[in-house]
Amino acid sequence: MIAEAGHLALIFALLMAALQAVFPLAGATLGMPAWVGVARPAARAQSLFLLIAFGCLVQSFVDNDFSVLYVAEHSNSALPLFYRIAATWGAHEGSVLLWATILGLWAGAVSLFSRGLSEVFVARVLGVLGLVSVGILLFILFTSNPFERLLPAPLDGRDLNPLLQDFGLAVHPPMLYMGYVGMAVPFSFAIAALLSGSLDIAWARWSRPWTLVAWAFLTLGITLGSWWAYYELGWGGWWFWDPVENASFMPWLMATALIHSLAVTEKRGAFKAWTVLLAIFAFSLSLLGMFLVRSGILVSVHAFANDPERGLFILIFLGLVIGGSLLLYALRAPTVKDHARFHWFSRESLLLLNNVLLVIACASVLLGTLYPLVLDALGLGKISVGPPYFGSVFTPLTAPLFLLAGIGPLVAWRQGNPSRLWRQVRWLIPLSIVAAVVLTVLWFDIGQIATVAGLSCAFWLATTSLLPLWQRFRHRKGLGGLRQPLGYYGMTLAHFGLAVFLVGVTVSNHFSIEKTVRLETGESATLGGYTFLFEGVREIEGPNYTAREGLFTVSDGDRITARLRPQKRFYPVQRNVMTEAAIDPSLARDIYVALGESLEGDAWSVRLYVKPAIRWIWLGGLLMMTGGFLAAADRRYRLTVKDETIVTTPA
């Protein structure tokens, strides 16, 4: 019954999405207020029905209803409740439903928090969101229905992939999708603005907080994914340039360009057409990612059920949404007038450079991701593009970004003063380099040019981003000088987070050490000044697995640093063995132990890692996310929205 209710709710959601798309868009064009008025209630009803549908699927998992095919394929009665709930979005069908539900929630949020906007504009925004919803819901109902029954019902389910039986599954996909799907909101604002023909500054101001929130969620989602891969895959890496990772990274790069370009459009009225194009691109890359992940067109470690028919559906959807938007852009953008003038040395120019670099970086990731496909399509054989390509192409593109992010905020709008900038930062350049050299030599005993360069960039970015606050503090002689809008603090925190991230990447990439050893009970190995004493392996019984658990006592001289218990788990339902690494985390370094294979006697092969500063990577991500949320909470966006009601008249 519950599955049928869910199915029915999905159909109702589709009807609501159709209402939300057709009447408001038609009403806005034809000037019919009654039709325009359909937008908000339809959007709210749609989110309600989607929540019901999603709740029904969760309930089917909670109830172990194996007569539902999707539940039978991805759950098991022995699976703990927490994972049964997370299993709802553990595979294709449920994750698309999550996608659609989150899109519904974003549309619902727009309907609630847009009181200050003109009715006609809101109708267009919600109408565009409704169109996207219609496409996704048709996709679910026709190709990926999670409520399909399996009769007669099996006695038990096939269990969730053990890789996914983890806290990471509970948080990573929802946060990532909040970001991905959130890009639909600035996209819809951009399309609505193109439709109404009024690409004004107000449009940029309305888009900004939405874009910032979506960007912050995307940052969080990617950070969580990287952290999860690090501890769960047992390889010790934090980023693999896998096509699915790239699929989330490309929208992030584009969204990062977008939040910077929106700032220029709002503050200076420049780059209007470019900003619209970025908004279209950011969401397009979200959709492209969905296509790449779910069509089976590329080989990836993320195993979604691959189906060319689903791929074809998404491709057509993608063609209509993106093709339609770009056509609209080609028709309307030439009429947009940019009157803003700015000097070559100004914040506008620097932000333009930031945008160009980010877009090129994004294009290089896209190229690396699609290159195997291009060769394949041309019949030139199968290759895979790995980390070497991305390492050599992506890194040089991002290095100038780190330097730019430091000075951008110090340069004035319209016309900057190069000599003033020079006076401000000249002592920071040698300071950053000296600090990096000293740190590399003192702390790690080795001087490597790449490390020094990376750390110099990080120090430069950290000091330059805090410099204005320090100057204000000094000139105004106290805390009063620090009274700045939240948006400013958001930016500072995000840039500082980027510096923290860069420290983590540089230090952990160059100074991580690892070792694979053969250990018998009672033997010990040393790595990076730590002694790992292997005290043996015992059998333990989990809820839906059995495991052999090793005990390692890690000591640093005489002091015991940690007791680590890595496991080798066997999941009987999927007949799958999983390695659960044990980690002693700290900001200075991670100690990471993973059990390899059981060798003869009571000997085991064991992998040991000491990874300095790797936590800084995710700490940096969290700081960037916090910066995004802070900036979105700026009072300005709430105040101006009220002012706009007086100024704006329906188009």
Added chain:
Amino acid sequence: MFKLKFILPLALFFALVILLAVGLRLNPREVPSPLVGRPAPAFTLPSLLKPEQSITPDIFQGRVSLFNVWASWCVACRQEHPYLMQLAREGVTLYGLDYKDTREAGLGWLDKLGNPYRQVLFDESGKAGIDWGVYGVPETFVIDKQGIIRYKHIGPITPKDWEEKIGPLVRYLEKQP
């Protein structure tokens, strides 16, 4: 009305859609191998399980077999492995080539996931892989009773591949003298 720079994104996007459509329609796993129709390349390789024993292409004589190239570091192989186990249970003759791997990791893999192979060859350096024209792992060759390569499959074998292509070919070859 139209200006080139504003149409450019649309044009690029169309090129991308065409590429993706071609990618969808094309079977990326199907790459013709120059080896098809020729006898298996000569090799003398140690057995993975018994290092002192060496194996030559004579193993292919007299029965239709699948020659599967795999490695413990290969994610797609892990995906394919349960199906190979099933094929082995159904009586299909499988030979394995552990490609560019360490003996320890290769043995650990078979230990952990089961061994569907009648014999496993160990190609630590990857030299034999070059003779066989291995692009990427997993790859599977269908070899007839005379030791002649009849088909090459790139990527993991799925039940669909078996039912539509490989299975019928194996059954056909088995009926030949």
